[in-house]
Amino acid sequence: MRASIKDVAQRAGVSVTSVSRVLNGEKYISEALLEKVNRAIEELDYSPSHIARSLKTHRTNxxxxxxxxxxxxxxxxxxxxxxxxxxxxxxxxxxxxxxxxxxxxxxxxxxxxxxxxxxxxxxxxxxxxxxxxxxxxxxxxxxxxxxxxxxxxxxxxxxDDYRAAFDATEYLIRMGHTKIAYFSGDLQDIAAGRNRYSGYLGALQEHGIKRNESFIKLGDYKLSSGRRLMEELLRQEELPTVIFAATDDMAVGALNGALDHGLRVPDDISIIGFDGSAVAEIVRPSITSMQQPxxxxxxxxxxxxxxxxxxxxxxxxxxxxxxxxxxxxxxxxxxx
Missing domain, CATH: 3.40.50.2300 (Response regulator)
Structure with missing residues (x-):
């Protein structure tokens, strides 16, 4: 049978309360008591019941x-x-x-x-x-x-997703880009969706750049979505000089779509992502990204x-x- 806390107390020659104090990691326990209880626990191969402990402490860890x-x-x-x-x-x-x-x-x-x-x-x-x-x-x-x-x-x-997207878009503008496409996820998503999209629009407005509706594409944050949106974009007559994707996965999808159509990145079109995940470093060319910690x-x-x-x-x-x-x-x- 599985050993109980009473068995441990009996083997150690101490009270059940003393064993409980050791198991709960209480302070001011003598070295002698610790040694007795730990030796008994090892000899009996005792492990406390997780359910019983949670009922007593009101914690399940x-x-x-x-x-x-x-x-x-x-x-x-x-x-x-x-x-x-x-x-x-x-x-x-x-x-x-x-x-x-x-x-x-x-x-x-x-x-x-x-x-x-x-x-x-x-x-x-x-x-x-x-x-x-x-x-x-x-x-x-x-x-x-x-x-x-x-x-x-x-x-x-x-x-601050709004500020991060604003800063990324402003960086593109400072680097000479005015035709900036934005690949977004679901705008019902406040942080990665609505706030990043608003940050992109805010930077355009701050620098007097008119929003081009044909450059704004909505997807679902995934790699396949980025690729699909890139193919949709490339069917247009007017193309942007840079794509800002709401996630790195979308940016990688956009990269694959561009390469599949014979475009050179970044010579023909630049791409930046958001998050700074490992995938942005793995692909070639590696993806410039707004990094989250x-x-x-x-x-x-x-x-x-x-x-x-x-x-x-x-x-x-x-x-x-x-x-x-x-x-x-x-x-x-x-x-x-």
Missing amino acids: TIGIIVPDITNHFFSTILRSIEETASALGYTLLVGNIAENLEKEMKYLQIFKEMRIDGIIIMHQKFNDEIITFFNNANMPILFSSINAPSNAHLSVRI MDELGRKSVEYIHQLIVHPDLIIQEDIILQHWLVERESFKPRA
Whole structure:
């Protein structure tokens, strides 16, 4: 039979309370007690019941993650950082890869609730009324990573997507480009969709450049979408000198589409992306990109939700805004 905490106490010659103090990592425990209990645990091959401990401590040491698409290089990179930080803090992750499906997202949220996990990190920007109601009524911390929170009641760890897209577009303008195409994702997505698109338009307006509707294409952030939008663009009579894609995956898709049609990048057309994921470095020519601090996004997300878990009354007034920067690579050159 599996050894119990009473068996450990009996083998060590101490009380059950003393064993519990050791297991819970309490301070001010004598070396002699530690040695007795640890020796008994090893001899009996004892492992505490996760369920019993969670019932007693009201903690499961588990964090739920909602990811829109785990195959996306951006999200997979952040998820790796989240896992490393969570593991170091003693948490186990439950990951829900929802593939942009709101019904699936709601299902995972209900599972997280039933499993009494300690907190949830959301990385998917699209919400419906049922999901918003869940957020508002949840009795656990919920943090939004790399996206905007739906209200001031929840904390978000992110960059300023509007400013980052504005800065990227302004950089293109300073480098002599005025015919700037923009490949966007779903504009229902506030951060990567609406805010980046608004930043692009804001920079054009700031520099007196008229918006060309034929240069604005809507896709879904994926590599295949970037390729499709490039093929659509190349069927037009008027072409831009540079394409600004809302994600690196879209930028790589656009690159492949351009190369397939015999265009030279960046000699015939320049391409820049957004996120700074590993895929931007792997392809040739490598992709110039507006960099997000992905490792820091993952690390900060876990550190802050950990603070909200261990300090339930803690109120953080403002979102955590991290810095963006442009990484210049081979896919872009100034316009003479």
